[in-house]
Amino acid sequence: MNKSSNTFWHPASVTRQDRQKLNGHSGTILWFTGLSGSGKSTLAHAVEEKLYQRQCRTTVLDGDNVRHGLCGDLSFSGEDRTENIRRIGQVACLFVDAGMIVLTAFISPFRIDRQRVRMMVTKAEDFIEIYCDCPLEICEQRDIKGLYQRARKGEIADFTGISSPYEAPANADLIVDTGTAAVDQCVKQVIEFLEGRGMIEKI
Amino acid sequence: MNKSSNTFWHPASVTRQDRQKLNGHSGTILWFTGLSGSGKSTLAHAVEEKLYQRQCRTTVLDGDNVRHGLCGDLSFSGEDRTENIRRIGQVACLFVDAGMIVLTAFISPFRIDRQRVRMMVTKAEDFIEIYCDCPLEICEQRDIKGLYQRARKGEIADFTGISSPYEAPANADLIVDTGTAAVDQCVKQVIEFLEGRGMIEKI
Numbered sequence: 001m002n003k004s005s006n007t008f009w010h011p012a013s014v015t016r017q018d019r020q021k022l023n024g025h026s027g028t029i030l031w032f033t034g035l036s037g038s039g040k041s042t043l044a045h046a047v048e049e050k051l052y053q054r055q056c057r058t059t060v061l062d063g064d065n066v067r068h069g070l071c072g073d074l075s076f077s078g079e080d081r082t083e084n085i086r087r088i089g090q091v092a093c094l095f096v097d098a099g100m101i102v103l104t105a106f107i108s109p110f111r112i113d114r115q116r117v118r119m120m121v122t123k124a125e126d127f128i129e130i131y132c133d134c135p136l137e138i139c140e141q142r143d144i145k146g147l148y149q150r151a152r153k154g155e156i157a158d159f160t161g162i163s164s165p166y167e168a169p170a171n172a173d174l175i176v177d178t179g180t181a182a183v184d185q186c187v188k189q190v191i192e193f194l195e196g197r198g199m200i201e202k203i
Numbered sequence: 204m205n206k207s208s209n210t211f212w213h214p215a216s217v218t219r220q221d222r223q224k225l226n227g228h229s230g231t232i233l234w235f236t237g238l239s240g241s242g243k244s245t246l247a248h249a250v251e252e253k254l255y256q257r258q259c260r261t262t263v264l265d266g267d268n269v270r271h272g273l274c275g276d277l278s279f280s281g282e283d284r285t286e287n288i289r290r291i292g293q294v295a296c297l298f299v300d301a302g303m304i305v306l307t308a309f310i311s312p313f314r315i316d317r318q319r320v321r322m323m324v325t326k327a328e329d330f331i332e333i334y335c336d337c338p339l340e341i342c343e344q345r346d347i348k349g350l351y352q353r354a355r356k357g358e359i360a361d362f363t364g365i366s367s368p369y370e371a372p373a374n375a376d377l378i379v380d381t382g383t384a385a386v387d388q389c390v391k392q393v394i395e396f397l398e399g400r401g402m403i404e405k406i
Contacts (some may be wrong), residue, residue, distance in 0.1 A: 013248055014255045022258060045216055052217045055225060057260060059301035069323070070293040090273040091294055098262035100301065120272070 019099025023057045026199040027096040028125065030103045030190065033114060033169065034132030035161045036147060037139035039178035039186075040105040043132060046187045048103055056200060059095060061088055062105040076158050082113050089117030096126050101199075109160045111167040125197065130190065131172035134179035136161050222302025226260045229402040230299040232324065233306045233393065236317060236372065237335030238364045239350060240342035242381035242389075243308040246335060249390045251306055259403060262298060264291055265308040279361050285316050292320030299329050304402075312363045314370040328400065333393065334375035337382035339364045 020026055030047065032040040041062045048058045067074075071087055074080040085108050095102035108114050118127045139161065140148040151159035158164040169175075174193050176186040195202045223229055233250065235243040244265045251261045270277075274290055277283040288311050298305035311317050321330045342364065343351040354362035361367040372378075377396050379389040398405045 014251050014261070018255060019260075022255070022260075048217050052221060052225070057222075057225075057301075058217070059297065061297070065297060065300065069296065070290060087273060087290070091297065093272065094262065094264070094268060094294065095298075095301070097268065098260075098298070098303065 016097050016099055023099050024201065025056050025101065026125075027099045028101055028194075028199055029092045029096055029117070029121065029127050030101065030130055031092075031108070031114065031117065031127060032103065032105045032130050032132055033108045033172075034134060034178065035136060035139045035166055036107055036159075037142045037144055038132040038134035039183070040107075040132045043176065043178060043183065043186050043190070044103040044105040046183050047190050050187055050191055051101060051200070054200065054203065056101055057099065058101045058103065060103045060105065061092065066091075066106075078110075078158070078164075082110065085110075085113040085117065089120050092117070093120050093122075093126075096121065107160050107166070109164065109166045111169070114169070125199075128173045128193075129169055129171075130174045130176060131169045132178040133168075133175050134177075138179045219300050219302055226302050227404065228259050228304065229328075230302045231304055231328065231397075231402055232295045232299055232320070232330050233304065233333055234295075234311070234317065234320065234330060235306065235308045235333050235335055236311045236375075237337060237381065238339060238342045238369055239310055239362075240345045240347055241335040241337035242386070243310075243335050246379065246381060246386065246389050246393070247306040247308040249386050250393050253390055253394055254304060254403070257403065257406065259304055260302065261304045261306060263306045263308065264295065269294075269309075281313075281361070281367075285313065288313075288316040288320065292323050295320070296323050296325075296329075299324065310363050310369070312367065312369040314372070317372070328402070331376045331396075332372055332374075333377045333379060334372045335381040336371075336378050337380075341382045 016027060032044050034040050044060050044062065048060050051058050066088060071084045074084050088104055088106060092102045092104055114129060121127045143149055147156060150156050151162040160166045174190065176189055178186055194200045219230060235247050237243050247263050247265065251263050254261050269291060274287045277287050291307055291309060295305045295307055317332060324330045346352055350359060353359050354365040363369045377393065379392055381389055397403045
């Protein structure tokens with residue numbers, strides 16, 4: 001019986017600290033919340049683009065890469081929305097531990113669900129709640145995917161803002177006016193927030 | 204009504220290609236499979252340490268960070284093990300899309316479950332199955348966590364190798380002898396494999 005492999009059982013461990021040092025920035029969750037059509041996903045991707053230019057390590061979680069994969073078994077019922085946000089929160093924490101900036105773009109309409117994610121993270125500053133503040137009328141007028149029209153016709157059940165509530169953050173870390181401000185303005189606001197907190201280098 | 208924000212709806216997109224370029228290596232899943240006590244987690248962490256020294260961007264998924272979080276709602280029944288591996292596979296894919304090398308250390312006893320993960324990835328080489336080949340007798344003799352002893356006493360149901368099957372890979376991409384080889388040897392084997400495939404730079 002080989003015993004030289006005793007060392008086998010003392011695992012080396014790369015820490016979050018190590019990863020952040022390598023990356024040159026903090027790991028954190030930028031949690032974009034707001035109505036359908038409020039511009040969460042667009043803003044998240046635009047912020048990511050800017051962070052990429054600064055060589056930050058990032059990823060975006062949104063309906064496109066989560067709803068068909070990890071959460072493909074979940075419906076849009078209240079219970080399943082809660083489980084959806086729980087899983088996304090847990091995955092976001094894994095990315096933070098990996099030293100990354102993870103940008104999530106989900107309606108996440110219930111305050112309690114977002115609060116639960118805030119409770120998952122190691123440090124308070126690991127979770128930054130960004131409210132994409134855009135009036136329902138504007139979201140509905142944009143109606144990029146034609147979903148509001150279908151919801152008004154009663155073709156979609158539990159549609160946030162129409163037949164299911166959206167609970168705006170009471171204490172968002174950041175509020176961006178995605179209803180009337182240009183996207184570049186909103187991006188600037190997020191980047192300056194991160195610089196202000198010392199999470200990325202000021203340039 | 205503001206219309207300047209039309210541009211809002213043409214999202215910028217950082218691609219996997221971009222991220223890999225920034226990182227200087229490919230994103231991929233190193234899927235370590237084997238019995239409890241076969242050295243999966245130890246090897247995964249040791250490989251990660253080596254990759255970190257080369258400035259590769261990595262993360263380890265194992266029981267420690269998954270079973271209490273993302274999959275904290277799952278038991279060890281056959282059905283839940285399958286769902287456990289499905290979720291881990293989906294999360295691993297998210298890390299690969301983020302350009303990272305993700306090392307997973309789970310018993311993952313069922314061939315069909317591992318096969319399903321292989322089917323999730325974009326390219327065949329995104330999933331590298333590494334069999335930690337260690338005889339049951341050695342795992343049981345190590346019995347780091349005292350689990351085999353408890354399983355033999357019948358205190359743990361569905362324990363892989365004792366009361367639940369382990370299906371060894373028929374076509375593993377790599378087989379490492381974690382029963383008798385030293386950990387450094389096994390690490391070297393994995394690193395050379397990655398170099399050989401051109402996924403990390405040869406140094």
